[in-house]
Amino acid sequence: MKITVNGNGLEVQEDIKHIKGLIDFLGLEDKPLIVEHNQQILQKEAHEKAVLESGDKVEIVHFVGGG
Amino acid sequence: MxxxxxxxxxxxxxxxxxxxxxxxxxxxxxxxxxxxxxxxxxxxxxxxxxxxxxxxxxxxxxxxxxxxxxxxxxxxxxxxxxxxxxxxxxxxxxxxxxxxxxxxxxxxxxxxxxxxxxxxxxxxxxxxxxxxxxxxxxxxxxxxxxxxxxxxxxxxxxxxxxxxxxxxxxxxxxxxxxxxxxxxxxxxxxxxxxxxxxxxxxxxxxxxxxxxxxxxxxxxxxxxxxxxxxxxxxxxxxxxxxxxxxxxxxxxxxxxDARLKTAVLCGRNTVQLRPQRKKTDLAEVAKELQKNNQIKLFQNPYLLSFEVDSFRVVLFQDGRVLIHGTMDQLEAKTIYHRYLG
Incomplete structure (x- = not known):
């Protein structure tokens, strides 16, 4: 299925069914992330419940410290 | 204007x-x-x-x-x-x-x-x-x-x-x-x-x-x-x-109590120590350090710097010290006490 992550198109396997699966797929599981799914910010507990569908828009942001 | x-x-x-x-x-x-x-x-x-x-x-x-x-x-x-x-x-x-x-x-x-x-x-x-x-x-x-x-x-x-x-x-x-x-x-x-x-x-x-x-x-x-x-x-x-x-x-x-007295400077292999006393007389410290002829000193109006073993120590007027060459806060404290009191 095709989704958009941070503005770029991304083809993901059908076995990635929810936001948590996407975060694991992107290798970001250990980072504290602000995740927006179709313009709705998700709390971490909701990542496993938020079902991904074709055409979804996901924004993922993490804080960094450098300056 | x-x-x-x-x-x-x-x-x-x-x-x-x-x-x-x-x-x-x-x-x-x-x-x-x-x-x-x-x-x-x-x-x-x-x-x-x-x-x-x-x-x-x-x-x-x-x-x-x-x-x-x-x-x-x-x-x-x-x-x-x-x-x-x-x-x-x-x-x-x-x-x-x-x-x-x-x-x-x-x-x-x-x-x-x-x-x-x-x-x-x-x-x-x-x-x-x-x-x-x-x-x-x-x-x-x-x-x-x-x-x-x-x-x-x-x-x-x-x-x-x-x-x-x-x-x-x-x-x-x-x-x-x-x-x-x-x-x-x-x-x-x-x-x-x-x-x-x-x-x-x-x-x-x-x-x-x-x-x-x-x-x-x-x-x-x-x-x-x-x-x-x-x-x-x-x-x-x-x-x-x-x-x-x-x-x-x-x-x-x-x-x-949220104030840190020592801090590891991220990614720089450096520890900062911030002693309680505020101002430091750099000239005074330099005079003491010069007694040890192993130590090569560098000085400008704002700081004093010297190398010892594999460490570089930098002392500022406000009393802060940077110890380059370690990320270990205890080791940094040891160096500090050995050379700066």
């Missing part, structure tokens, strides 16, 4: 105009950190004609800074000039009509408490979250806007915190990384600094010229190398019971 020709192109820009330029000339901005982000912000604001800049930085110029810290020269590196001083020297050449205060020291509670009430805005150009949380609570306490900015590798992130309007950094505390993920061990490219600063300075110009309605209001992040740009509306993350910005506020980050 404004030098109209100097700022003419900026005055032609309608949202600023004569009135906005006059406001800029009467503005006072605190820039915390004068490394990559701070150098760039300071130059932009100085050129824009912000009348009063206060710069705080605890470090001095090193060779690895020159790739991205735009105010510094090879001569600053050779002289180990403190960054705040080197920045002021360069900025004074760029714009001699503005007032610049350069403070060589840690952005700690007492210092921020003296400066924050007098400024219109604070720009975050620090490299650690300990100081950012301190800035956050200081800004909330004195009702000042502050603009978070941070960079690593080709990634940058920024957000404008407005008292009583947006979430503050404490509201977003669960998203602050607590490990070495923020280290500059993965490097940094210079354009990402410019991009974060572009956002920070534009937000600053909007705030200072009374164009608050034009503010972004969003958390902005980008990865220049990956061609990604993201903006998230985070208003919903403002916490009704936030200890820093709600009605029940207690400013946990201003509590004295």
């Amino acid at each position: 404004l030098e109209t020709n100097r700022y003419q192109r900026q005055i032609l820009f309608t949202p600023i105009g004569e009135t906005g330029q006059e406001k800029l000339s009467r503005s006072h901005v605190l820039i915390v950190g004068t490394g990559a982000l701070g150098s760039s912000s300071a130059e932009a604001l100085a050129r824009a004609g912000v009348g009063h800049l206060t710069l705080i930085d605890r470090d001095y110029v090193e060779e690895s800074n020159l790739q991205r810290q735009q105010l510094f020269s090879e001569e600053d590196m050779r002289q180990k000039t403190p960054k705040a001083i080197a920045a002021k020297q360069r900025l004074s050449q760029v714009n001699s009509h503005i007032h610049i205060d350069a403070i060589v020291g840690d952005a700690e509670i007492d210092l921020l408490r003296q400066i924050a009430p007098k400024v219109d805005l604070i720009i975050d150009a620090t490299d650690n979250f300990e100081t950012r949380l301190l800035l956050n609570d200081t800004a909330q306490k004195y009702q000042k806007p502050w603009i978070y900015g941070a960079v690593v590798a080709s990634y940058g992130v920024t957000f404008t915190v407005l008292p009583d309007k947006t979430p503050c950094l404490q509201c977003l505390a669960e998203y602050i990384p607590n490990n070495g993920a923020t280290c500059d061990s993965v490097g940094i490219i210079q354009p990402v600094v410019q991009k974060v600063v572009s956002q920070q300075v534009t937000e600053a110009l909007k705030l200072l010229t009374g164009n608050e309605a034009a503010l972004s209001g969003k958390l902005i992040a980008f990865d220049l190398w990956e061609n990604q740009h993201t903006e998230i509306e985070v208003a919903s993350l403002r916490k009704a019971d936030c200890p820093s910005c709600s009605e029940k506020r207690s400013y946990p980050n201003l509590a004295y």
Whole structure:
């Protein structure tokens, strides 16, 4: 299925069914992330419940410290 | 009286105009950190004609800074000039009509408490979250806007915190990384600094010229190398019971026990020690150290530096000490006590 992550198109396997699966797929599981799914910010507990569908828009942001 | 020709192109820009330029000339901005982000912000604001800049930085110029810290020269590196001083020297050449205060020291509670009430805005150009949380609570306490900015590798992130309007950094505390993920061990490219600063300075110009309605209001992040740009509306993350910005506020980050006496400088293989005593007589210390002919001393008006074993020790006038060559706080303390008392 095709989704958009941070503005770029991304083809993901059908076995990635929810936001948590996407975060694991992107290798970001250990980072504290602000995740927006179709313009709705998700709390971490909701990542496993938020079902991904074709055409979804996901924004993922993490804080960094450098300056 | 404004030098109209100097700022003419900026005055032609309608949202600023004569009135906005006059406001800029009467503005006072605190820039915390004068490394990559701070150098760039300071130059932009100085050129824009912000009348009063206060710069705080605890470090001095090193060779690895020159790739991205735009105010510094090879001569600053050779002289180990403190960054705040080197920045002021360069900025004074760029714009001699503005007032610049350069403070060589840690952005700690007492210092921020003296400066924050007098400024219109604070720009975050620090490299650690300990100081950012301190800035956050200081800004909330004195009702000042502050603009978070941070960079690593080709990634940058920024957000404008407005008292009583947006979430503050404490509201977003669960998203602050607590490990070495923020280290500059993965490097940094210079354009990402410019991009974060572009956002920070534009937000600053909007705030200072009374164009608050034009503010972004969003958390902005980008990865220049990956061609990604993201903006998230985070208003919903403002916490009704936030200890820093709600009605029940207690400013946990201003509590004295939150102050670190030693700090590992991320990614630099360096430990900073901040002893209780404040001022240090560098000449006195130099005289003592010279008795040991194993020690090669370097001195400038602001700091004293020497190498011993595999460590480089730098002592500042305000009593702070940097021990390069270790990330072990205990080892750093041992070196400190061995050579400096």
